[in-house]
Amino acid sequence: MTDIGSVKAITVCSSSKFYSTARVVAKDLAERGYKIYTPRFEYSEEVVAVSAEEKMMLTKEFLNKIHCSDAIYVIDEGGYTGRSVCIEVGYAFGSKRGIILSEPATEDAITALADAVVPVDQIGQWLAQISRD
DSSP states (O other), X not given: OOOOTTOOEEEEEEOGGGHHHHHHHHHHHHHTTOEEEOOOGGGOTTTSOOOHHHHHHHHHHHHHHHHTOSEEEEEOGGGOOOHHHHHHHHXXXXXXXXXXXXXXXXXXXXXXXXXXXXXXXXXXXXXXXXXXX
């Protein structure tokens, strides 16, 4: 597990299915003073076709965002992550970044790598609390 008590930069990870929630979380955390990295919402596979080349570019770009962060916050509604988010969690773990899930993951391997599970409506307060402890 990673020390997540000094989080200043967070990457919000999410399947494109949950981008509306990810936008709300990112806005809330940014307003609380955190440096926030997000997926490129304009590339939502729910809305546009993403080519293989674009997907490779977006994956590398997003992993760099994780590298620049102290932790990731995974929006996994109903426990769903998807393949890309699974890769992102593995990268964050290997890079010794904090991993916070919004809900327990349906994939046990994801849950095993997580430092905490904190619901979307509590993440801002939770981060503020652990920063004070």
